[in-house]
Amino acid sequence: MTTTDSTPASGRAPMDPLRRTAFIAGVMYLITFAGSIPARFYFLDPVLNDPGYIVGSGADTRVLVGGLLDIVTALAGIASAVVLFRVVKRHNETLALGLVTSRLLEAAIMAVGVVSLFAVVTLRQDLSGVAGAEEAALTTVGAALVAAYEWTFLLGPGVMAVVNALLLGTLMYRSGLVPRVIPLMGLIGAPLLLTSNVATMLGVNDATTVWSLVGVAPIFFWELSLGIWLTVMGFRPSHITAGMTASVDRDAEPSRM
Numbered sequence: 282m283t284t285t286d287s288t289p290a291s292g293r294a295p296m297d298p299l300r301r302t303a304f305i306a307g308v309m310y311l312i313t314f315a316g317s318i319p320a321r322f323y324f325l326d327p328v329l330n331d332p333g334y335i336v337g338s339g340a341d342t343r344v345l346v347g348g349l350l351d352i353v354t355a356l357a358g359i360a361s362a363v364v365l366f367r368v369v370k371r372h373n374e375t376l377a378l379g380l381v382t383s384r385l386l387e388a389a390i391m392a393v394g395v396v397s398l399f400a401v402v403t404l405r406q407d408l409s410g411v412a413g414a415e416e417a418a419l420t421t422v423g424a425a426l427v428a429a430y431e432w433t434f435l436l437g438p439g440v441m442a443v444v445n446a447l448l449l450g451t452l453m454y455r456s457g458l459v460p461r462v463i464p465l466m467g468l469i470g471a472p473l474l475l476t477s478n479v480a481t482m483l484g485v486n487d488a489t490t491v492w493s494l495v496g497v498a499p500i501f502f503w504e505l506s507l508g509i510w511l512t513v514m515g516f517r518p519s520h521i522t523a524g525m526t527a528s529v530d531r532d533a534e535p536s537r538m
Contacts (some may be wrong), residue, residue, distance in 0.1 A: 298514045299522055302364055307511030308502055309361035313354045317438065320350035328401055328427060333421030335405045344402055355388035355437075358445075365449070371521045372456040380448040387441035394433030397426045403525050439478045439524040442500055446471040450503070457519040463506050470499025 290358035324347025327340040362384040392393050401423050408419055450467035475498030480486035486493060516522050 299368070302368055303511045303515040306361050306364045307508045307513070310508030311359045311512060312357040313361070314505060314508070316350040316354035316357065317461055320347040320354065321434075324350060325346070325398065328398055332424060333420060335401050335419055337400070337405075339405050341402045341406065343445070344398060348398050351391055351395050356390040358384045359388050362445075362449075367524070368458070368516070368521060369449070369452045369456065371525070372452055376448050376452050380445065380452070383444045383448060385442055386493070387437050387445070390433050390437035390441065394430040394437065395410065397429040397433070401426045435481060436476060440475070441483075442504075443471045443475045446500055446503060448473075449507075453507070456521050458516045458521065459507060459510050460517070463510060465504065466499045466506070467503035469494070470503055474500050 324343050328334045331337065359381075362381045364380055366377050369380070401534045404419065404422065408415075446467035448465040451469065453464035454461050454468065474496040477486060477493050481488065481490065
């Protein structure tokens with residue numbers, strides 16, 4: 282007597298576990314873009330570009346939303362590494378574990394920056410209406426907290442993005458899980474971005490220069506194309522997926538009695 286699994290009520294075949302892993306990882310990467318770009322260039326703009334924000338009228342809700350989007354970005358980054366770990370560890374477990382650790386550190390650094398901006402909002406709400414020396418002192422404190430955020434942005438999404446690109450780019454390039462041109466962008470962009478970031482730390486570069494743009498562009502397109510490819514196409518067949526697919530197929534075989 283042969284028994285088979287029943288067809289789902291929806292009439293759809295269940296998604297292959299590997300395809301589901303790639304899809305979730307890809308969506309997590311895309312969420313990092315959906316969260317970080319509007320946070321940096323719209324929601325956090327009032328506090329980042331107004332030196333007197335802490336003693337002014339403020340746009341607190343907008344800033345708080347921006348901070349929460351940064352937290353979502355950080356959590357999505359961790360999730361992408363954790364989801365990919367079960368697959369990429371089959372190629373090199375050390376690099377795979379390093380990727381998860383790197384994402385955790387990046388998220389921790391980003392959280393420190395978000396807390397700094399939330400502190401600006403709290404001080405503005407609690408100490409609004411001060412004048413004279415108190416206003417000058419409060420403005421200085423606000424500037425210091427914003428500077429702390431800028432440093433966490435440089436070290437978190439900046440320097441740690443280089444580490445992430447080197448680790449995951451190496452894993453993806455060697456395993457062939459995605460077209461090699463995608464991780465190649467990350468591997469080429471990593472040293473460019475690192476050079477740009479180090480120059481910014483030393484005060485010889487600025488985030489608005491062509492140098493910074495050249496450093497950011499390859500990493501931007503590496504992560505965006507990786508997210509789109511994993512979401513739409515999934516993993517390419519490789520020595521890694523072959524072993525995992527065989528295991529899944531054996532588990533899915535109908536039982537015989």
